[in-house]
Amino acid sequence: MPRDARKMPAILIAVAIFAMGAWSRNRREPRAPRAPRAAQQAPASQSGGAFNFVSPLPNGEWTEPAGDLANTRYSPLNQITNQNVKNMKMIAQLAIGIPHGFEGQPLVVNNTMYVVTPYPNDVIAYNLKELNGPIEWEYNPHPDPVAIGHACCDTVNRGAAYADGKIVFQSLDNTVIALDAKAGKEDWSTKTGSPDVGQTSTNAAIIVKGKVYVGNSGGELGVRGKLTCLDLATGKILWTAYSQGPDSDVLIGPNFHPFYKKDQGANLGESTWPKDQWKHGGGTIWGWISYDPETNLIFYGTGNPGVWNPDQRAGDNKWSCTIFARDADTGYARWAYQGEPHDEYDYDEIMENVLIDMNWKGRMRKLLIHPGRTGFVLVLDRETGELLSAQKFVDSTNWASGYDLQTGLPEYNPAKHTHQGVVTTDICPSSTGAKEFVPSAVSPRTGYMYIPAHNTCMDYEGLPANYIAGTPYLGANVKMYPGPGGYQGLFEAWDLKTEKPVWSIKDPLFPVYSGVLATAGDVVFYGTMEGWFRAVDARTGQILWQYKTPSGIVGDPITYTGPDGHQYVAIYSGIGGWMGAADFPDISLDDPTAALGITGAMQKIKQYTSPGANVFIFGL
Numbered sequence: 001m002p003r004d005a006r007k008m009p010a011i012l013i014a015v016a017i018f019a020m021g022a023w024s025r026n027r028r029e030p031r032a033p034r035a036p037r038a039a040q041q042a043p044a045s046q047s048g049g050a051f052n053f054v055s056p057l058p059n060g061e062w063t064e065p066a067g068d069l070a071n072t073r074y075s076p077l078n079q080i081t082n083q084n085v086k087n088m089k090m091i092a093q094l095a096i097g098i099p100h101g102f103e104g105q106p107l108v109v110n111n112t113m114y115v116v117t118p119y120p121n122d123v124i125a126y127n128l129k130e131l132n133g134p135i136e137w138e139y140n141p142h143p144d145p146v147a148i149g150h151a152c153c154d155t156v157n158r159g160a161a162y163a164d165g166k167i168v169f170q171s172l173d174n175t176v177i178a179l180d181a182k183a184g185k186e187d188w189s190t191k192t193g194s195p196d197v198g199q200t201s202t203n204a205a206i207i208v209k210g211k212v213y214v215g216n217s218g219g220e221l222g223v224r225g226k227l228t229c230l231d232l233a234t235g236k237i238l239w240t241a242y243s244q245g246p247d248s249d250v251l252i253g254p255n256f257h258p259f260y261k262k263d264q265g266a267n268l269g270e271s272t273w274p275k276d277q278w279k280h281g282g283g284t285i286w287g288w289i290s291y292d293p294e295t296n297l298i299f300y301g302t303g304n305p306g307v308w309n310p311d312q313r314a315g316d317n318k319w320s321c322t323i324f325a326r327d328a329d330t331g332y333a334r335w336a337y338q339g340e341p342h343d344e345y346d347y348d349e350i351m352e353n354v355l356i357d358m359n360w361k362g363r364m365r366k367l368l369i370h371p372g373r374t375g376f377v378l379v380l381d382r383e384t385g386e387l388l389s390a391q392k393f394v395d396s397t398n399w400a401s402g403y404d405l406q407t408g409l410p411e412y413n414p415a416k417h418t419h420q421g422v423v424t425t426d427i428c429p430s431s432t433g434a435k436e437f438v439p440s441a442v443s444p445r446t447g448y449m450y451i452p453a454h455n456t457c458m459d460y461e462g463l464p465a466n467y468i469a470g471t472p473y474l475g476a477n478v479k480m481y482p483g484p485g486g487y488q489g490l491f492e493a494w495d496l497k498t499e500k501p502v503w504s505i506k507d508p509l510f511p512v513y514s515g516v517l518a519t520a521g522d523v524v525f526y527g528t529m530e531g532w533f534r535a536v537d538a539r540t541g542q543i544l545w546q547y548k549t550p551s552g553i554v555g556d557p558i559t560y561t562g563p564d565g566h567q568y569v570a571i572y573s574g575i576g577g578w579m580g581a582a583d584f585p586d587i588s589l590d591d592p593t594a595a596l597g598i599t600g601a602m603q604k605i606k607q608y609t610s611p612g613a614n615v616f617i618f619g620l
Contacts, residue, residue, distance in 0.1 A: 050447030050496065051358035054292050054366075060561035062108045063162040065204035066439060067558065069291040070355035073441035074518045075559045079567035081521035084620060085535045085545050091568065092133060092617040094126065099611035101554050101576020103437075104159030104204055105515070106615060107167070108560040108570075109181060112136060114167055115615060118576070119148060119155035121171040125184060129563045137184030144173035147195035150470060152220045153578035153596075156202050158437075163207040164232060170201040176214055176230055188235030192216065192228045197469045199223050203350075206289045207232060208298070208328055215285025219303045219348075220596075222280035222473035225320075227289075227300060229331055239331040243283030243302045243319050244269045250319060251331045258335050259385040260408035262316070272315040272341075280467050281313070282306035283320040287350025287437050292366070295383060297334055298326045299368060301349035308346055309462035309475030311420040316341035321349045323370060323378075325385060335385035339378065340410060344418040345399060345460065346431035346476075347373045352439040354449070355382060358496065369496065371440050371451050373433025374410075376403065377494060391499045393492060394434040394453050396483040399427055418476075420462035430458035430480040432511070432579055432598065439556060441518040446538050447497055450524050453490035454511035455483035456601050478597030488601070489513075491526055493541060503541030509604055513579060515556025517569070525569060527553025529580065530608045533571050533616065549573035551612025552605075554580050566619060574613045575605075584611060 057076050058067035066073050080088065096102075100118040107114040113126040121143055125136040148155055151172060160169035166187060167179045174193035179186055192214065193199035198221025205214045212230040216223065225243030230236060241251040250269045258264050265271075270278055283302040290299040305313060305320035321340040326333050339349050354369040360379075368382040375397030379389040390403035400410040418424045432454060440451045458480045465475030482488040489507030494500070507528060514527035522538040529552040535545040552575030559569045575583050581595060582602035592600030 050444050051356040053444070054294060054355050054357060062105070062558040062560050064206060065105065065159045065161060066288065066352070069206060069208065071288055071290045071352045071439065072354055072356070073439060073516060073556070074443055076520045077559050077561065077567045078520040080519065080523060080569065080620060082523050082537045082544060085521070085523050087620055088535065088545055088618050089620070090547060090616060091619045094615040096124070096613040096615065098613045099551070099574060101154040101156040101580055102572035102574030102613060103156045103554055103577055105556040105558050105572070106570055107160055107162055108558065109162050111563045112181070113570070114160060116157050116160050116169050118157055119143065119151070119172045121157055121169070123160070123167060123169065123179060123184070139179055139184045139186070141171045141175065141177055143171040143175060144195055147173040147200050150195050150198045150218065150221060151200050152217065154576040154581050156577055158202055159204040161205045161207045164210070166232065168205050168207060168212050168232070170203065170205060170214055172200050172202065174199050174201045174216065176205065176212065176235065178232070178235060190230055190235040190237065192237070197223070198471070203286045204288070206291060208291045211238065211328065213289050213298060215287070215289070215300065217284050217286040219282035219284040219306055220472060220474055221470065222306045222467045223284055224279060224281060225283035225285050225302050227285050227326070227331070241326060241331045241333070243285070243322070244273065244278035244281040246270055251326070251333055253332050256333045256335065258337065260337065262341065262408060263336055263338055268316070268318040272318045274314055277313050280306050280473060281317065281320060283322070285350065287348070288352040288439060290353045290355050291328060292355050292382060295366070296328050297382070298328045299353045299355065299382065300324055301351060301353065301370070303348040303350050304343050304346045307465045307473050307475035309420050309465060310342060310344045310418055311462055312465065312475060317343065321347060323349060323353060323368070323380065325382065337380060337385045337387065337408060339372065340374065345427060347433065349373070350437060351435065354440065354442055356442065360388060369442070369449060371435055371449065373429070373435060374400070375429050375434035377449070377499070389499055393451055393494055393501065394429060394455055394490060396428040396455055396457065396485065397434055418460045418462055420464060423459055423461045425459045426457055427460055428457040428483055429454060430456040430601065431478055431596065432456055432480065436513060436578070438513055438554065439515045441516040441524065442496070443518040443538055445520065445522060446493070447495060448493040448502060448538070449496055450516045450518055450526070451492045451494055452512035452514055452516055452526060453492055455485060455488050455490055456480055456511060457483045458597060477593055479593050480597045480601035482601060489528070491536070505536070505541055505543065509608065510602070511579060513577065514553045517557035517559060519559060525557040525571070527555070527557070527571060529553070529575065529605065531573060547616070547618070549616055550610070550614065551575045552580055552583065552609040562619070568617055568619045570615060570617045572615055575609055575611060583609060
């Protein structure tokens with residue numbers, strides 16, 4: 001069922017550096033999944049060998065961005081195993097025709113696959129039961145094109161969530177939309193911000209007990225971060241929790257009890273900034289949100305402070321680069337932990353917070369595991385916000401030697417501080433982090449966290465910047481390049497108990513920019529920027545199977561049970577995002593400081609892949 005061709009408007013990334021060409025749009029129909037050999041399937045369980053789960057697991061469907069609300073990205077499906085995955089075949093290919101970054105993941109509910117595209121954020125429902133997988137419906141939101149020019153790092157979307165018969169997602173222009181999952185008709189649509197002042201929305205919603213939680217984007221344009229809670233039934237905004245400002249704006253009240261002294265005090269969202277700087281202070285929430293049903297707490301991280309030049313914002317700049325725990329009903333903060341006060345490197349803390357219960361040094365604890373952009377795996381007590389551990393997962397990390405667990409502060413390397421007018425060299429990791437937003441996964445069968453990592457370093461110079469609403473507000477000149485050791489990508493199994501890597505796969509060319517899926521078949525799936533989709537033995541790291549897709553992979557794998565009762569795995573193939581945008585035709589690699597500095601680290605990308613827009617489905 002071919003679709004009418006469309007034109008994609010030009011896109012400007014961050015400091016008006018990137019101009020994307022116009023793209024025609026069409027799609028081939030997928031083939032219906034063919035039945036693989038029969039196998040047994042494990043039921044979902046709330047307990048495991050190495051740790052216990054805190055949220056119901058995805059058992060045959062994929063209804064949440066991470067599969068479950070705790071961001072484990074673990075599936076109990078086990079038909080595809082480390083013994084038979086070598087027989088896996090490509091079952092269907094859905095060509096979508098918008099060659100920008102396909103981040104996030106599709107959903108599978110009631111034998112229907114739901115895809116949210118990059119801008120213009122169309123939602124497409126594919127019938128997985130019928131021959132050739134016909135399109136059930138398509139919804140076109142027609143977001144405000146003003147948002148295109150204000151989108152940092154490509155016009156991406158990290159997916160939708162499903163609950164109570166609704167598909168809920170955000171369009172780039174700050175509109176939260178709920179669709180009837182069966183008919184594709186709009187139930188409601190709510191604006192949460194304005195692209196005219198630089199606000200955009202790229203993160204995936206989560207849905208808890210009839211409430212929808214979404215964040216915002218735009219930290220490089222002086223946007224003020226916020227978490228918004230909406231009513232699932234009506235779309236009404238119930239509350240908004242800002243990342244900066246007075247306690248009344250941040251929703252900090254008498255039940256706020258940070259563990260560390262550095263995070264204690266009144267109105268720190270104002271007083272730790274120069275006068276009025278907090279109004280343009282970044283701290284946006286464009287990554288992943290988690291939920292713990294037992295404590296009824298929402299967990300998420302905030303992004304970098306605005307402006308990048310640290311000399312223009314003296315103080316700790318709260319609550320940027322912060323992990324928040326909030327009451328899921330009222331939005332009021334229970335605790336907060338700022339990982340990098342006065343961030344000097346663009347080390348957003350928006351990465352996933354994985355929630356598990358585990359025996360930690362002889363005592364069962366409710367843990368929050370945060371593999372950060374900083375190069376450290378942070379382990380916190382999610383009831384109190386106490387930092388229990390901070391260990392490097394990328395060896396080249398040198399901006400800090402570690403964290404002081406008594407104060408919760410980083411132990412900085414004085415040689416790596418950044419300042420206006422000073423070029424600080426060889427800072428590792430770069431602003432893209434030792435890992436990006438792409439999420440890790442955990443397995444209770446191995447006790448490992450599987451981390452998609454980077455080995456990229458940078459030179460950084462602070463520059464003066466003035467705030468003008470809706471224009472870039474950056475204040476830094478950055479040059480990135482591959483780190484030491486002869487590799488730039490690292491796919492690593494991290495032992496949660498010993499806090500050390502067990503095995504790793506090194507990519508000499510590019511960072512690992514794909515999310516991860518772990519399964520009860522002892523298989524871990526991930527993709528590469530060259531376009532390889534891989535299945536790896538969860539225990540040994542041996543590559544058991546791989547398939548070359550036509551474009552680099554920056555999305556997240558999912559697995560589900562098809563209408564024939566057998567297990568399938570799906571992944572987006574469509575390079576883009578911050579580092580992947582270097583592959584776009586209109587991006588010149590001649591200037592190593594272009595695209596916020598990533599071109600220097602991605603000099604070879606156009607030799608190995610090209611833009612694309614596909615969903616691939618695999619089975620035995």
